[in-house]
Amino acid sequence: MSLRLSIIVPVYNVEPYLESCLQSIVTQSLSPSDYEVLVINDGSPDGCAAILDRYAQRYPQIIALHQENQGVSAARNAGLDRARGRVITFVDSDDALEPNSLHAVLERFEAADLDVLYTHIQAVDETQQPRGLDWTTGEDNVVCDGFSHPRRSFPATFYRASCVGTIRFPHGIPIGEDTVFNLKVQAFAQRVSYCSLPYYRYLLRGNSATKAVKTDKAYRGFRKALDEIVDFQKAHFLEHKEASHYFDAQLFLFLDRIAMHHLVYSLKASYFNDITRWVREHQKESLLVQLSATYPAIHRPYVVFWLIQHGLRWKQRLRTLLWRLKQYLLPRNKK
Template sequence: MISVIVPVYNVEKYLEECLDSIQRQSYVDIEVILINDGSTDNSKEICEKYCKQDSRFLLTNQENQGLSAARNKGVEISTGEYIVFVDSDDIIKTNYLEKLMQYMAEDVDIVECIFTVKKMEFLDENIETTTIIFEGDSNKAVKFFPHHTLNVNAVTKLYRREIVEAVPYIEGVFYEDVYSGIGMLKYIRKMIKIDYVGYYYRVRLGSIMHREFSPKNLDIFTVCDKLIELYADREDLLPYVGSFLVHLATMHYHSYVKKGNPYREFYNQKLAEYVTLTKKNPDLARASRLIKLYNFCPKYYNSIVFPVYYAIWKLKNGIKEVKVDE
C-alpha cells in the first residue's frame, strides 16, 4: 500500500483540486493521510468532506507547527510500505502513482519523476513519455546531484518507508527539503528518475521561495551545515555535497541578498567554507565551473564575477524568467 501524505494549511482555494487528483488515481491501494496544520480557513471542512466520501482518506488535526512537523506526523501515523508526499495546492496526474510503482523494484528505494510549474504542460497528454534518465546507487546519486538532474523536493517521489524514516524532516526551519532530499541519498540502495511529467507544482507569490529576505532565510545555512554533519563520515562523498552547497549558496545569495543587506559577509563566509569542502577532491574542484569562477576572484565572486557570468549564460541560452500558471 502507498501512504499519500498531504500537509494542509489554509489552502481552501486549491485543496479540492488537489484531493480530487489523488482520489482519481488509477492505483487504488492507497491511504490518504491529511494533516490539517492549524488551518483557519475552510480547509478542515473540505478535508472532512473527503473523509466522509472515501474511507481511504484519514484526517488528523493539530495546532500549527509547520510543514516539516506535518510531514513527520503523517509518516508517524501512516501504515503503507511506500510513501508519497503531495503539497495541498498541487495536482498529480491520474496515473501518477501507478507510473511510479512500475519502477519500484526490490532493490529500489526512491522513484522520482519530473514536475512542471506550467499547468498547460501538465495537462498535455501528448508529451508523456517514460524513459529512465537516472539510475544508480547511493554513491552515484550523491555524485550526480551537482549536475542538478535530481531534485531535493519532497514531492515528485515514491519512497520506500524505511528511507523516509531514516531522515526525518527538520522542524522549525525553512528549506527542510534540502536536508532530507540529499540526506536520504546516503541510505538508498538504488534510485531511479524517469522523464514522466506527473506532478504540477503550483508556484504562489506567498510561498517561502518567493518572499523578500528575512533572517529566516538564513535557515538555509542551518540545513547545509546539518548536511555536512550527516556526511562527515563519508569523505568520498563530502566534496560532492560541498559542490551542491556552493551552487545553493550562490543562487540563494543572488535571489535574496541585495545591496546593503547586513548578512552579505556572512553569506561570503559560508560560501568559502563550502568551496573548501570541494577542494578535498581536486578533480571535482577543477571540473566545477562555479569553483573555478570563485577561485578566479573570491573577493568579488558574489558582487561581480558570478553576476556577469550568469547574465552571459542566460543570454547565450535564451533564458527568460519562467511564467507560471495559477
C-alpha cells in the same frame, strides 16, 4: 498492517485547491485498500478542515490529522510518524496527480526494487495549462546508487519507507527543508531511478516567495541547512570519498542561494563575514572559488567584493540607461 503506499499531504491555506488535489488522488485506479492518504491540516485558518473531514468520511483511505500551526516540516513529519506504507510519497495540497498515473508509477518502483524514484513533473498555471517548466531527473528507467544519480527536491518523489527510517524534515529552515530531507534519504539509497511517465501537475502560483527568500529568516535557514548537511555527513559518511563530492554539491547549492539572495543582493558585511567564517571553519574555500565564476570576488576580502559588486551594479544601470535612451531617440531619428 503494512500498505503498499502512504501519500502525505500537508495542508495550509489552500481552500481553493484542496478539493482538486484530493479528488485527483482518490480517483486513481489504485485499489483503496493498497494505500492511505495522510492529510495533515496544519492549523489552516480557512475552510480546509471542513473539506478534509468531508473527504475523510467519504473515502476510507483518507486519514485526516489536525494540529496547531507548526509549519510544513512539522506537518510532513506528523505524516511520516503515522505512515504505514512500504513506499512513501508526498503531494503538495495545491498540486494534483495526472489521471490514472499512480498505479503505473508505483508498479515501476516495486518492479525495479528501488529506494528512491523521481517522477515527471509538469508545471501548470491556474487554468491547468502547461507552462514551460518540465522537470526530469536522470534518464528514464536507469538505476544508479544515491551518490551517482541526479538529485531533486520533491514533490513527485517516491521513497522506500525503510530507507527514510528516522529521517525527518528539519525545523528552522523555511526554504529548502525539502532539499535537506531528500539529500539525506538519497545518501542511504542503493537504487535510484527516474520515471518519465506523466504523473504530477505542479501549480505555479503568484506569491511572495521571491521576497521571502531574501529575508533574514531565510538566511538563517540557509545557514542552518549548511550545518545540517555537514553534521549528517560527519555522522554517517566521514570517510566515504564518493560521499564527499555528493555533499559538497549540496553545500554548493545552499551557498549559491546565500550568494544570490543575500551576499550580492544586500552586500551586508555581516552576511559576508559570517559565510566566510563558516567556509574557513569547515575547509570549504574551494566552493567559494567555484561560486566566484558567477559572483565575482566572492572568495576575496569583503572590501574587494563590495567594490566589484558595486561596479557591476553601476555598469548594469548604465547599460539600462543607454538602452532606454536609444529607445527614446530611435522614433525621432526615423522622422
